[in-house]
Amino acid sequence: MREFLLLIRSEEEPKANLSPEQMQQHIEKIGGYLKRLTEEGRMKSAQPLEMQGTMLSYKNGQIVDGPYNETKEIISGYYHLLAKDLDEAIAIAKQDPRFEEGIWRMEVRPIKHVEGIN
Amino acid sequence: MSDPNLTRSHELTSHFFRNEYGKLVAVITRYLGTENVETAEDIVQEALLKATEHWEMRGIPESPKAWLYTTAKNITLNVLKRKKHQRDYANSIERPRLDEAFSFSEEIIEDSQLKMMYFCCHPSISENAQIALILKILSGFSIVEIANAFFSNEQTINKRLVRGRKQMRTISFDLDSKDVIEERLGSVLKTIYLIFTEGYFPSHKNSVVRSDLCLEAIRLAKLLTESNNIVDKTDCYALLALMYFNISRFKSRISDDGEIIDLKEQDRSKWDAPLIQTGTQYLNRITEGNSINKYGILATISANHCISPSYEATNWVQILALYDQLLLLEDSPIVHLNRIVAFSEVEGNEKAIEELFQLEARSDIANYYLYHFTLAELYKQCSKHKKAQLYYEKAFHLARNERDKELLQKKINTLVLIPPSQLS
Numbered sequence: 001m002r003e004f005l006l007l008i009r010s011e012e013e014p015k016a017n018l019s020p021e022q023m024q025q026h027i028e029k030i031g032g033y034l035k036r037l038t039e040e041g042r043m044k045s046a047q048p049l050e051m052q053g054t055m056l057s058y059k060n061g062q063i064v065d066g067p068y069n070e071t072k073e074i075i076s077g078y079y080h081l082l083a084k085d086l087d088e089a090i091a092i093a094k095q096d097p098r099f100e101e102g103i104w105r106m107e108v109r110p111i112k113h114v115e116g117i118n
Numbered sequence: 119m120s121d122p123n124l125t126r127s128h129e130l131t132s133h134f135f136r137n138e139y140g141k142l143v144a145v146i147t148r149y150l151g152t153e154n155v156e157t158a159e160d161i162v163q164e165a166l167l168k169a170t171e172h173w174e175m176r177g178i179p180e181s182p183k184a185w186l187y188t189t190a191k192n193i194t195l196n197v198l199k200r201k202k203h204q205r206d207y208a209n210s211i212e213r214p215r216l217d218e219a220f221s222f223s224e225e226i227i228e229d230s231q232l233k234m235m236y237f238c239c240h241p242s243i244s245e246n247a248q249i250a251l252i253l254k255i256l257s258g259f260s261i262v263e264i265a266n267a268f269f270s271n272e273q274t275i276n277k278r279l280v281r282g283r284k285q286m287r288t289i290s291f292d293l294d295s296k297d298v299i300e301e302r303l304g305s306v307l308k309t310i311y312l313i314f315t316e317g318y319f320p321s322h323k324n325s326v327v328r329s330d331l332c333l334e335a336i337r338l339a340k341l342l343t344e345s346n347n348i349v350d351k352t353d354c355y356a357l358l359a360l361m362y363f364n365i366s367r368f369k370s371r372i373s374d375d376g377e378i379i380d381l382k383e384q385d386r387s388k389w390d391a392p393l394i395q396t397g398t399q400y401l402n403r404i405t406e407g408n409s410i411n412k413y414g415i416l417a418t419i420s421a422n423h424c425i426s427p428s429y430e431a432t433n434w435v436q437i438l439a440l441y442d443q444l445l446l447l448e449d450s451p452i453v454h455l456n457r458i459v460a461f462s463e464v465e466g467n468e469k470a471i472e473e474l475f476q477l478e479a480r481s482d483i484a485n486y487y488l489y490h491f492t493l494a495e496l497y498k499q500c501s502k503h504k505k506a507q508l509y510y511e512k513a514f515h516l517a518r519n520e521r522d523k524e525l526l527q528k529k530i531n532t533l534v535l536i537p538p539s540q541l542s
Contacts, residue, residue: 015170018164019260020135023170028130030174046175077175 003044003111004089006079012072014103029097037081038068042092045080086110128178135166137337138183139258142190144230145222149194150273152237153287155255161197164397165190194220231256232345233293233339236302238282239309240289247282248309250275250320257301257334267331268316269519299347307357307413310338314361336361355403356413362397363420366390377525382429415444434463451481458492467496485514491526498533507533 018026037043051074054065083089089108098104139162146158168189179185238251249268253259259267265275292298317331339361342354367501370388371379399419404414419440426432441457454477462470474493483489494509507530514526 013167015167018167018170019263020139020163020166020258021133021263022260023166024130024133024135027170027178029386031177034175035177048171048175076171 001082002085002089002113004079004081004083004086005109005111006081006089006093007075007107007109008077008098009073009080009105009107010076010103012074013053013076014101026098026101029100033095033097034079037092043079044082046077048077049075051076119153126180128180130178130182133258134182135169136258137162138186139166140234140256141227141231142186143255144234146190146194147234148226148230149220150270152289155283155286157197158194159255160189161193164193168193183222183296191220191222228341228345229347231341232299232347235298235306235341236291236293237286237289239302239306240286240291241305242289243282243285244278245309245312247278247285249313249324250278251282251286252309252313252338253334254279256338267328268492272409293347294465296347296349300349303342303348303353307339309354310335310342310358311357311413313338314364318364329365332361332365332368336365351412352404352409355400356411356417359397359400359404360402360413360420362393363417363424366393366397366424377528378521383421386428390426394421397421397424410443412444412447414438415447432463438464451477451486454481455483455486455489455492458496462496462499467500471496471500485516487513487518487522487526489513490516494529503533 010085015026016084034043034046055068056063056065057067058064081089081092083092086108089110093106093108096104096106130332142162142165143155146161147155150158163184169186173179173182212431233251234256238255239248243251244390250264253264253267256262261272261275261279262271265272268275291302310424314335317328317335336358339354339358342348343358348354366389367381368385369390370384370386371381373379397417397420401414401417404410404417410418419437422437422440423432438457438460438536441453441460444453445457455474458474461473473491474489474496478484478489490509490513494506494513497503497506499503510526510530510533514523517523517526
Protein backbone atom coordinates (compact mmCIF):
# COMPACT_ATOMS: atom_id res chain seq x y z
CA MET A 1 0.00 0.00 0.00
CA ARG A 2 1.17 3.49 -0.86
CA GLU A 3 0.21 6.73 0.77
CA PHE A 4 -1.52 9.55 -1.06
CA LEU A 5 -2.45 13.09 -0.27
CA LEU A 6 -5.69 14.28 -1.86
CA LEU A 7 -6.04 18.04 -1.88
CA ILE A 8 -9.60 19.35 -2.17
CA ARG A 9 -9.64 22.56 -4.12
CA SER A 10 -12.34 25.05 -4.89
CA GLU A 11 -13.04 28.68 -5.66
CA GLU A 12 -13.59 30.64 -2.47
CA GLU A 13 -16.31 29.01 -0.35
CA PRO A 14 -18.47 26.97 -2.69
CA LYS A 15 -20.75 25.65 0.05
CA ALA A 16 -21.91 29.13 1.07
CA ASN A 17 -24.71 29.11 -1.48
CA LEU A 18 -26.09 25.68 -0.61
CA SER A 19 -29.51 25.63 1.04
CA PRO A 20 -29.78 24.11 4.54
CA GLU A 21 -31.28 20.96 3.00
CA GLN A 22 -28.44 20.72 0.47
CA MET A 23 -25.85 21.20 3.23
CA GLN A 24 -27.34 18.29 5.13
CA GLN A 25 -27.35 16.14 1.99
CA HIS A 26 -23.72 17.13 1.39
CA ILE A 27 -22.68 16.07 4.90
CA GLU A 28 -24.57 12.80 4.66
CA LYS A 29 -23.11 11.91 1.26
CA ILE A 30 -19.50 12.80 2.10
CA GLY A 31 -19.87 11.30 5.56
CA GLY A 32 -21.02 7.98 4.09
CA TYR A 33 -18.12 7.95 1.63
CA LEU A 34 -15.50 8.69 4.29
CA LYS A 35 -17.03 6.20 6.69
CA ARG A 36 -16.78 3.42 4.12
CA LEU A 37 -13.13 4.24 3.34
CA THR A 38 -12.34 4.41 7.04
CA GLU A 39 -13.94 1.03 7.68
CA GLU A 40 -11.90 -0.41 4.80
CA GLY A 41 -8.79 0.94 6.51
CA ARG A 42 -7.91 3.23 3.60
CA MET A 43 -8.56 6.64 5.09
CA LYS A 44 -5.84 7.64 7.54
CA SER A 45 -7.08 11.17 8.05
CA ALA A 46 -9.55 13.62 6.56
CA GLN A 47 -9.49 17.22 7.70
CA PRO A 48 -11.08 20.49 6.65
CA LEU A 49 -8.87 23.59 6.53
CA GLU A 50 -9.80 26.99 7.88
CA MET A 51 -10.31 29.81 5.42
CA GLN A 52 -7.75 31.90 7.30
CA GLY A 53 -4.00 31.39 7.05
CA THR A 54 -1.28 32.91 5.00
CA MET A 55 1.39 32.29 2.42
CA LEU A 56 4.98 32.91 3.58
CA SER A 57 8.11 33.27 1.48
CA TYR A 58 11.72 34.35 1.83
CA LYS A 59 12.64 37.59 0.15
CA ASN A 60 15.62 39.92 0.55
CA GLY A 61 16.82 38.19 3.66
CA GLN A 62 13.52 38.03 5.48
CA ILE A 63 10.34 36.06 5.66
CA VAL A 64 7.40 37.94 4.15
CA ASP A 65 3.69 37.39 3.49
CA GLY A 66 2.80 36.32 -0.01
CA PRO A 67 2.93 36.17 -2.89
CA TYR A 68 -0.69 35.14 -3.16
CA ASN A 69 -2.25 33.38 -6.08
CA GLU A 70 -3.99 35.56 -8.61
CA THR A 71 -6.97 33.20 -8.63
CA LYS A 72 -9.34 32.81 -5.75
CA GLU A 73 -8.67 29.10 -5.54
CA ILE A 74 -8.12 27.67 -2.10
CA ILE A 75 -7.47 24.26 -0.58
CA SER A 76 -10.44 23.61 1.68
CA GLY A 77 -9.41 20.22 3.01
CA TYR A 78 -7.35 17.10 2.49
CA TYR A 79 -7.54 13.32 2.68
CA HIS A 80 -4.60 11.15 3.68
CA LEU A 81 -5.28 7.89 1.88
CA LEU A 82 -3.86 4.41 1.36
CA ALA A 83 -4.06 2.80 -2.07
CA LYS A 84 -2.29 0.16 -4.13
CA ASP A 85 -1.08 2.60 -6.75
CA LEU A 86 -1.88 5.95 -8.33
CA ASP A 87 -4.61 4.45 -10.50
CA GLU A 88 -6.44 3.09 -7.49
CA ALA A 89 -6.07 6.38 -5.61
CA ILE A 90 -7.57 8.19 -8.59
CA ALA A 91 -10.39 5.68 -8.76
CA ILE A 92 -11.16 6.24 -5.06
CA ALA A 93 -11.01 10.02 -5.50
CA LYS A 94 -13.48 9.81 -8.36
CA GLN A 95 -16.00 8.14 -6.08
CA ASP A 96 -16.15 11.19 -3.85
CA PRO A 97 -19.81 12.30 -4.08
CA ARG A 98 -18.79 15.95 -3.78
CA PHE A 99 -18.06 15.89 -7.51
CA GLU A 100 -21.83 15.69 -8.15
CA GLU A 101 -22.06 19.28 -6.94
CA GLY A 102 -19.81 20.36 -9.78
CA ILE A 103 -17.87 22.91 -7.77
CA TRP A 104 -14.87 20.95 -6.60
CA ARG A 105 -11.47 19.93 -7.93
CA MET A 106 -9.18 17.37 -6.39
CA GLU A 107 -5.44 16.97 -6.67
CA VAL A 108 -4.19 13.41 -6.15
CA ARG A 109 -0.51 13.18 -5.21
CA PRO A 110 1.51 10.13 -4.10
CA ILE A 111 3.54 10.76 -0.95
CA LYS A 112 7.20 10.26 -1.82
CA HIS A 113 8.59 7.12 -0.36
CA VAL A 114 12.14 5.76 -0.65
CA GLU A 115 12.51 2.03 -0.22
CA GLY A 116 14.40 1.02 2.93
CA ILE A 117 14.66 4.49 4.43
CA ASN A 118 11.18 5.54 5.55
CA MET B 119 -4.11 4.58 12.35
CA SER B 120 -7.56 5.60 11.24
CA ASP B 121 -9.03 8.89 12.28
CA PRO B 122 -11.16 7.97 15.29
CA ASN B 123 -13.56 10.82 14.55
CA LEU B 124 -14.75 9.19 11.39
CA THR B 125 -15.84 5.95 12.96
CA ARG B 126 -18.04 7.34 15.68
CA SER B 127 -20.25 9.60 13.62
CA HIS B 128 -23.83 10.19 14.69
CA GLU B 129 -26.85 10.51 12.43
CA LEU B 130 -28.88 13.62 11.74
CA THR B 131 -32.65 13.50 11.90
CA SER B 132 -34.26 14.24 8.55
CA HIS B 133 -34.54 17.95 7.70
CA PHE B 134 -32.39 18.70 10.76
CA PHE B 135 -30.69 21.65 9.07
CA ARG B 136 -33.92 23.10 7.75
CA ASN B 137 -35.73 22.88 11.06
CA GLU B 138 -32.81 24.18 13.10
CA TYR B 139 -32.45 27.05 10.66
CA GLY B 140 -35.98 28.17 11.50
CA LYS B 141 -35.46 27.87 15.24
CA LEU B 142 -32.16 29.76 15.20
CA VAL B 143 -33.39 32.61 13.01
CA ALA B 144 -36.44 33.03 15.24
CA VAL B 145 -34.43 33.13 18.46
CA ILE B 146 -31.67 35.40 17.12
CA THR B 147 -34.28 37.80 15.70
CA ARG B 148 -35.83 37.93 19.16
CA TYR B 149 -32.62 39.61 20.32
CA LEU B 150 -31.75 41.61 17.20
CA GLY B 151 -35.28 42.84 16.47
CA THR B 152 -37.45 42.07 13.43
CA GLU B 153 -35.84 44.95 11.53
CA ASN B 154 -32.67 42.85 11.52
CA VAL B 155 -34.19 39.56 10.47
CA GLU B 156 -31.97 39.40 7.40
CA THR B 157 -28.86 39.70 9.56
CA ALA B 158 -30.20 36.80 11.63
CA GLU B 159 -30.71 34.77 8.44
CA ASP B 160 -27.10 35.46 7.39
CA ILE B 161 -25.79 34.50 10.83
CA VAL B 162 -27.61 31.17 10.78
CA GLN B 163 -26.49 30.40 7.23
CA GLU B 164 -22.91 30.99 8.38
CA ALA B 165 -23.38 28.74 11.43
CA LEU B 166 -24.78 25.94 9.25
CA LEU B 167 -21.88 26.40 6.84
CA LYS B 168 -19.37 26.01 9.69
CA ALA B 169 -21.18 22.86 10.80
CA THR B 170 -21.04 21.50 7.26
CA GLU B 171 -17.31 22.12 6.99
CA HIS B 172 -16.58 20.32 10.24
CA TRP B 173 -19.09 17.52 10.11
CA GLU B 174 -18.46 16.41 6.54
CA MET B 175 -14.91 15.42 7.47
CA ARG B 176 -15.03 14.80 11.17
CA GLY B 177 -18.40 13.20 11.48
CA ILE B 178 -21.51 14.45 13.21
CA PRO B 179 -20.95 15.29 16.89
CA GLU B 180 -22.84 13.67 19.71
CA SER B 181 -24.99 16.72 20.26
CA PRO B 182 -25.31 18.53 16.92
CA LYS B 183 -27.87 20.96 18.34
CA ALA B 184 -25.59 22.16 21.13
CA TRP B 185 -22.75 22.49 18.62
CA LEU B 186 -24.90 24.63 16.33
CA TYR B 187 -26.35 26.79 19.10
CA THR B 188 -22.92 27.63 20.50
CA THR B 189 -21.60 28.42 17.03
CA ALA B 190 -24.61 30.61 16.19
CA LYS B 191 -24.33 32.44 19.49
CA ASN B 192 -20.64 33.18 18.92
CA ILE B 193 -21.22 34.47 15.40
CA THR B 194 -24.07 36.67 16.67
CA LEU B 195 -21.87 38.15 19.38
CA ASN B 196 -19.15 38.86 16.83
CA VAL B 197 -21.60 40.55 14.49
CA LEU B 198 -22.88 42.69 17.35
CA LYS B 199 -19.37 43.66 18.36
CA ARG B 200 -18.64 44.72 14.80
CA LYS B 201 -21.82 46.78 14.58
CA LYS B 202 -21.56 48.11 18.10
CA HIS B 203 -21.22 51.72 17.11
CA GLN B 204 -23.85 51.70 14.48
CA ARG B 205 -27.00 53.68 14.99
CA ASP B 206 -29.16 50.62 14.30
CA TYR B 207 -28.16 49.12 17.56
CA ALA B 208 -28.25 52.25 19.65
CA ASN B 209 -31.70 51.39 20.97
CA SER B 210 -30.94 47.73 21.53
CA ILE B 211 -30.63 48.37 25.23
CA GLU B 212 -34.35 47.83 25.64
CA ARG B 213 -34.03 44.33 24.29
CA PRO B 214 -32.81 41.45 26.39
CA ARG B 215 -29.04 41.72 26.72
CA LEU B 216 -27.70 39.19 24.30
CA ASP B 217 -24.49 38.19 26.01
CA GLU B 218 -26.24 37.61 29.31
CA ALA B 219 -29.56 36.16 28.28
CA PHE B 220 -28.87 34.33 25.03
CA SER B 221 -30.73 31.12 25.49
CA PHE B 222 -31.84 28.31 23.22
CA SER B 223 -34.10 26.66 25.74
CA GLU B 224 -37.14 24.80 24.44
CA GLU B 225 -39.43 27.54 25.79
CA ILE B 226 -37.51 30.37 24.13
CA ILE B 227 -37.38 28.49 20.83
CA GLU B 228 -41.09 27.72 20.89
CA ASP B 229 -42.06 31.24 21.88
CA SER B 230 -39.73 32.82 19.28
CA GLN B 231 -40.97 30.60 16.46
CA LEU B 232 -44.58 31.38 17.28
CA LYS B 233 -43.95 35.11 17.31
CA MET B 234 -42.01 34.89 14.08
CA MET B 235 -44.91 33.04 12.49
CA TYR B 236 -47.26 35.83 13.52
CA PHE B 237 -44.93 38.46 12.11
CA CYS B 238 -44.61 36.64 8.78
CA CYS B 239 -48.41 36.24 8.52
CA HIS B 240 -49.32 39.81 9.40
CA PRO B 241 -52.25 40.88 7.18
CA SER B 242 -50.39 44.02 6.08
CA ILE B 243 -47.98 41.77 4.16
CA SER B 244 -49.22 40.39 0.83
CA GLU B 245 -50.14 36.69 0.79
CA ASN B 246 -47.37 35.83 -1.66
CA ALA B 247 -44.82 37.55 0.53
CA GLN B 248 -46.18 35.87 3.68
CA ILE B 249 -45.66 32.45 2.13
CA ALA B 250 -42.17 33.33 0.91
CA LEU B 251 -41.21 34.76 4.32
CA ILE B 252 -42.47 31.75 6.26
CA LEU B 253 -40.73 29.28 3.97
CA LYS B 254 -37.49 31.23 3.98
CA ILE B 255 -37.32 32.20 7.65
CA LEU B 256 -39.08 29.41 9.53
CA SER B 257 -38.78 26.51 7.15
CA GLY B 258 -35.20 27.06 5.99
CA PHE B 259 -35.99 26.87 2.27
CA SER B 260 -33.53 28.69 0.02
CA ILE B 261 -34.74 31.27 -2.49
CA VAL B 262 -34.08 28.77 -5.29
CA GLU B 263 -36.10 26.10 -3.51
CA ILE B 264 -39.04 28.45 -2.99
CA ALA B 265 -38.84 29.52 -6.63
CA ASN B 266 -38.89 25.87 -7.71
CA ALA B 267 -41.82 25.06 -5.46
CA PHE B 268 -43.88 27.90 -6.87
CA PHE B 269 -42.70 27.65 -10.49
CA SER B 270 -41.38 31.13 -10.18
CA ASN B 271 -37.88 32.54 -10.51
CA GLU B 272 -35.31 33.67 -7.96
CA GLN B 273 -35.76 37.33 -8.80
CA THR B 274 -39.50 37.30 -8.14
CA ILE B 275 -39.17 35.42 -4.87
CA ASN B 276 -36.35 37.67 -3.75
CA LYS B 277 -38.47 40.75 -4.49
CA ARG B 278 -41.29 39.33 -2.38
CA LEU B 279 -38.87 38.65 0.47
CA VAL B 280 -37.37 42.13 0.32
CA ARG B 281 -40.83 43.73 0.34
CA GLY B 282 -42.00 41.41 3.09
CA ARG B 283 -39.02 42.12 5.35
CA LYS B 284 -39.45 45.84 4.75
CA GLN B 285 -43.10 45.62 5.74
CA MET B 286 -42.17 43.56 8.77
CA ARG B 287 -40.14 46.47 10.14
CA THR B 288 -43.24 48.62 10.33
CA ILE B 289 -45.35 46.09 12.22
CA SER B 290 -45.77 46.56 15.90
CA PHE B 291 -48.02 44.35 17.90
CA ASP B 292 -48.00 42.98 21.37
CA LEU B 293 -47.47 39.28 20.99
CA ASP B 294 -47.21 38.77 24.73
CA SER B 295 -50.93 39.44 24.88
CA LYS B 296 -52.99 36.26 24.66
CA ASP B 297 -55.85 38.25 23.11
CA VAL B 298 -53.69 39.38 20.19
CA ILE B 299 -52.46 35.81 19.73
CA GLU B 300 -56.05 34.58 19.67
CA GLU B 301 -57.25 37.34 17.36
CA ARG B 302 -54.55 36.81 14.75
CA LEU B 303 -54.49 33.04 14.76
CA GLY B 304 -56.81 32.95 11.74
CA SER B 305 -54.33 34.71 9.48
CA VAL B 306 -51.53 32.33 10.51
CA LEU B 307 -53.69 29.27 9.82
CA LYS B 308 -54.71 30.72 6.49
CA THR B 309 -51.10 31.08 5.34
CA ILE B 310 -50.25 27.56 6.52
CA TYR B 311 -53.24 26.24 4.58
CA LEU B 312 -52.09 28.13 1.47
CA ILE B 313 -48.68 26.44 1.72
CA PHE B 314 -50.39 23.07 2.06
CA THR B 315 -52.74 23.72 -0.85
CA GLU B 316 -49.84 24.76 -3.04
CA GLY B 317 -48.26 21.39 -2.35
CA TYR B 318 -51.48 19.43 -2.59
CA PHE B 319 -52.70 20.72 -5.91
CA PRO B 320 -49.58 20.22 -7.91
CA SER B 321 -49.30 22.55 -10.81
CA HIS B 322 -46.28 20.63 -12.01
CA LYS B 323 -44.89 17.11 -12.02
CA ASN B 324 -42.31 17.66 -9.31
CA SER B 325 -43.93 15.55 -6.62
CA VAL B 326 -40.97 15.61 -4.24
CA VAL B 327 -41.07 19.36 -3.71
CA ARG B 328 -44.84 19.11 -3.45
CA SER B 329 -45.03 16.65 -0.60
CA ASP B 330 -42.27 18.64 1.10
CA LEU B 331 -44.56 21.67 1.15
CA CYS B 332 -47.46 19.66 2.58
CA LEU B 333 -45.32 18.13 5.30
CA GLU B 334 -43.85 21.53 6.13
CA ALA B 335 -47.35 22.99 6.49
CA ILE B 336 -48.19 20.17 8.90
CA ARG B 337 -45.01 20.81 10.90
CA LEU B 338 -45.86 24.52 11.18
CA ALA B 339 -49.41 23.76 12.32
CA LYS B 340 -48.02 21.37 14.93
CA LEU B 341 -45.80 24.15 16.26
CA LEU B 342 -49.02 26.05 16.94
CA THR B 343 -50.61 23.14 18.81
CA GLU B 344 -47.48 22.78 20.93
CA SER B 345 -47.53 26.43 21.96
CA ASN B 346 -48.49 27.44 25.46
CA ASN B 347 -49.44 30.90 24.20
CA ILE B 348 -52.50 29.68 22.33
CA VAL B 349 -55.37 28.88 24.67
CA ASP B 350 -58.05 27.62 22.28
CA LYS B 351 -56.47 25.26 19.75
CA THR B 352 -59.67 23.97 18.14
CA ASP B 353 -58.96 25.66 14.82
CA CYS B 354 -55.39 24.33 14.76
CA TYR B 355 -56.65 20.77 15.31
CA ALA B 356 -59.25 21.24 12.58
CA LEU B 357 -56.61 22.35 10.07
CA LEU B 358 -54.34 19.46 11.05
CA ALA B 359 -57.22 16.96 10.67
CA LEU B 360 -57.93 18.35 7.20
CA MET B 361 -54.29 18.16 6.14
CA TYR B 362 -53.84 14.61 7.45
CA PHE B 363 -56.97 13.33 5.68
CA ASN B 364 -55.84 14.93 2.46
CA ILE B 365 -52.26 13.63 2.49
CA SER B 366 -53.52 10.13 3.29
CA ARG B 367 -54.63 10.01 -0.38
CA PHE B 368 -51.35 11.41 -1.68
CA LYS B 369 -50.00 8.20 -3.19
CA SER B 370 -53.21 7.18 -4.92
CA ARG B 371 -53.95 10.52 -6.54
CA ILE B 372 -50.84 10.79 -8.70
CA SER B 373 -50.18 8.20 -11.39
CA ASP B 374 -46.72 6.83 -12.17
CA ASP B 375 -46.62 9.35 -15.02
CA GLY B 376 -47.24 12.19 -12.58
CA GLU B 377 -50.87 12.77 -13.56
CA ILE B 378 -53.66 13.52 -11.14
CA ILE B 379 -56.20 10.71 -10.77
CA ASP B 380 -59.84 11.61 -10.07
CA LEU B 381 -61.22 10.59 -6.69
CA LYS B 382 -63.57 8.23 -8.50
CA GLU B 383 -60.74 6.24 -10.06
CA GLN B 384 -58.33 6.15 -7.13
CA ASP B 385 -57.17 2.84 -5.71
CA ARG B 386 -58.50 3.17 -2.18
CA SER B 387 -56.24 0.39 -0.88
CA LYS B 388 -53.35 2.83 -1.36
CA TRP B 389 -54.82 5.30 1.09
CA ASP B 390 -52.61 5.60 4.14
CA ALA B 391 -54.47 4.17 7.15
CA PRO B 392 -52.16 5.55 9.89
CA LEU B 393 -52.50 9.07 8.45
CA ILE B 394 -56.30 8.73 8.37
CA GLN B 395 -56.06 7.54 11.98
CA THR B 396 -54.10 10.66 12.94
CA GLY B 397 -56.62 12.83 11.12
CA THR B 398 -59.44 11.16 13.02
CA GLN B 399 -57.71 11.82 16.33
CA TYR B 400 -57.46 15.53 15.53
CA LEU B 401 -61.06 15.58 14.33
CA ASN B 402 -62.23 14.03 17.60
CA ARG B 403 -60.52 16.83 19.48
CA ILE B 404 -62.53 19.50 17.67
CA THR B 405 -65.90 17.86 18.15
CA GLU B 406 -65.29 18.32 21.88
CA GLY B 407 -65.65 22.06 21.31
CA ASN B 408 -69.01 23.56 20.43
CA SER B 409 -68.15 25.63 17.39
CA ILE B 410 -66.94 24.45 14.02
CA ASN B 411 -64.93 26.52 11.55
CA LYS B 412 -64.16 26.25 7.86
CA TYR B 413 -61.30 23.79 8.37
CA GLY B 414 -63.46 21.62 10.62
CA ILE B 415 -66.13 21.33 7.96
CA LEU B 416 -63.60 20.64 5.20
CA ALA B 417 -61.93 18.04 7.43
CA THR B 418 -65.26 16.31 8.04
CA ILE B 419 -65.94 16.25 4.30
CA SER B 420 -62.49 14.80 3.69
CA ALA B 421 -63.05 12.25 6.50
CA ASN B 422 -66.26 11.12 4.80
CA HIS B 423 -64.27 10.28 1.68
CA CYS B 424 -61.52 8.58 3.67
CA ILE B 425 -63.84 6.17 5.45
CA SER B 426 -65.99 5.27 2.45
CA PRO B 427 -65.15 1.84 0.95
CA SER B 428 -65.94 3.06 -2.56
CA TYR B 429 -66.89 6.17 -4.51
CA GLU B 430 -70.45 4.90 -4.93
CA ALA B 431 -70.86 4.18 -1.23
CA THR B 432 -69.85 7.74 -0.27
CA ASN B 433 -72.32 9.50 2.02
CA TRP B 434 -73.08 12.30 -0.44
CA VAL B 435 -76.11 13.47 1.51
CA GLN B 436 -73.95 14.28 4.50
CA ILE B 437 -71.22 15.82 2.37
CA LEU B 438 -73.80 18.05 0.67
CA ALA B 439 -75.15 19.09 4.08
CA LEU B 440 -71.60 19.98 5.14
CA TYR B 441 -71.09 22.11 2.04
CA ASP B 442 -74.37 23.90 2.80
CA GLN B 443 -73.02 24.58 6.28
CA LEU B 444 -69.77 25.86 4.77
CA LEU B 445 -71.73 28.24 2.53
CA LEU B 446 -73.17 29.86 5.64
CA LEU B 447 -69.60 30.65 6.75
CA GLU B 448 -68.12 31.42 3.35
CA ASP B 449 -70.50 32.19 0.52
CA SER B 450 -67.94 32.20 -2.27
CA PRO B 451 -68.19 31.01 -5.89
CA ILE B 452 -65.38 28.50 -5.26
CA VAL B 453 -67.26 26.86 -2.39
CA HIS B 454 -70.39 26.72 -4.62
CA LEU B 455 -68.32 25.09 -7.33
CA ASN B 456 -66.83 22.51 -4.98
CA ARG B 457 -70.29 21.76 -3.64
CA ILE B 458 -71.57 20.88 -7.12
CA VAL B 459 -70.02 17.40 -7.24
CA ALA B 460 -71.82 16.41 -4.03
CA PHE B 461 -74.99 18.13 -5.30
CA SER B 462 -74.91 16.19 -8.57
CA GLU B 463 -74.48 12.89 -6.72
CA VAL B 464 -77.55 13.65 -4.61
CA GLU B 465 -79.79 15.58 -7.01
CA GLY B 466 -78.60 14.38 -10.40
CA ASN B 467 -76.47 15.86 -13.18
CA GLU B 468 -79.21 17.88 -14.89
CA LYS B 469 -80.02 19.83 -11.76
CA ALA B 470 -76.33 20.31 -11.05
CA ILE B 471 -75.79 21.82 -14.52
CA GLU B 472 -78.72 24.14 -13.86
CA GLU B 473 -77.12 25.20 -10.56
CA LEU B 474 -73.84 25.94 -12.31
CA PHE B 475 -75.53 28.20 -14.85
CA GLN B 476 -77.18 30.11 -12.03
CA LEU B 477 -73.79 30.45 -10.32
CA GLU B 478 -72.30 31.79 -13.53
CA ALA B 479 -75.07 34.37 -13.85
CA ARG B 480 -74.34 35.89 -10.46
CA SER B 481 -70.54 35.60 -10.21
CA ASP B 482 -67.36 35.75 -12.28
CA ILE B 483 -66.77 32.02 -11.88
CA ALA B 484 -66.71 31.60 -15.68
CA ASN B 485 -63.20 33.05 -15.68
CA TYR B 486 -62.02 30.00 -13.79
CA TYR B 487 -61.14 26.91 -15.80
CA LEU B 488 -62.50 24.50 -13.17
CA TYR B 489 -66.01 25.89 -13.72
CA HIS B 490 -65.91 24.74 -17.35
CA PHE B 491 -64.17 21.54 -16.38
CA THR B 492 -66.94 20.69 -13.90
CA LEU B 493 -69.60 21.43 -16.53
CA ALA B 494 -67.79 19.23 -19.03
CA GLU B 495 -67.61 16.35 -16.56
CA LEU B 496 -71.33 16.65 -15.82
CA TYR B 497 -72.21 16.68 -19.54
CA LYS B 498 -70.00 13.68 -20.11
CA GLN B 499 -71.83 11.76 -17.42
CA CYS B 500 -75.12 12.64 -19.19
CA SER B 501 -73.49 11.27 -22.40
CA LYS B 502 -73.72 14.72 -24.00
CA HIS B 503 -70.27 14.46 -25.48
CA LYS B 504 -70.43 17.39 -27.86
CA LYS B 505 -71.23 19.77 -25.04
CA ALA B 506 -68.62 18.08 -22.87
CA GLN B 507 -66.01 18.69 -25.55
CA LEU B 508 -67.04 22.34 -25.86
CA TYR B 509 -66.53 22.95 -22.13
CA TYR B 510 -63.29 20.95 -21.91
CA GLU B 511 -62.00 23.22 -24.66
CA LYS B 512 -63.10 26.34 -22.82
CA ALA B 513 -61.36 25.00 -19.70
CA PHE B 514 -58.26 24.27 -21.77
CA HIS B 515 -58.02 27.89 -22.92
CA LEU B 516 -58.42 29.23 -19.39
CA ALA B 517 -56.08 26.76 -17.66
CA ARG B 518 -52.91 28.51 -16.64
CA ASN B 519 -50.38 25.77 -16.24
CA GLU B 520 -49.06 23.06 -18.48
CA ARG B 521 -50.06 20.21 -16.28
CA ASP B 522 -53.76 21.15 -16.24
CA LYS B 523 -53.66 21.75 -19.98
CA GLU B 524 -52.16 18.31 -20.50
CA LEU B 525 -54.88 16.69 -18.41
CA LEU B 526 -57.60 18.55 -20.28
CA GLN B 527 -56.13 17.66 -23.65
CA LYS B 528 -56.27 14.00 -22.62
CA LYS B 529 -59.92 14.37 -21.64
CA ILE B 530 -60.68 15.93 -25.03
CA ASN B 531 -58.78 13.17 -26.85
CA THR B 532 -60.71 10.39 -25.10
CA LEU B 533 -63.95 12.10 -26.05
CA VAL B 534 -62.87 12.26 -29.67
CA LEU B 535 -62.28 8.50 -29.63
CA ILE B 536 -65.97 7.94 -28.97
CA PRO B 537 -67.73 7.14 -32.31
CA PRO B 538 -69.70 10.13 -33.71
CA SER B 539 -72.94 8.16 -33.55
CA GLN B 540 -72.74 8.36 -29.78
CA LEU B 541 -72.17 12.10 -29.76
CA SER B 542 -75.31 13.98 -29.05
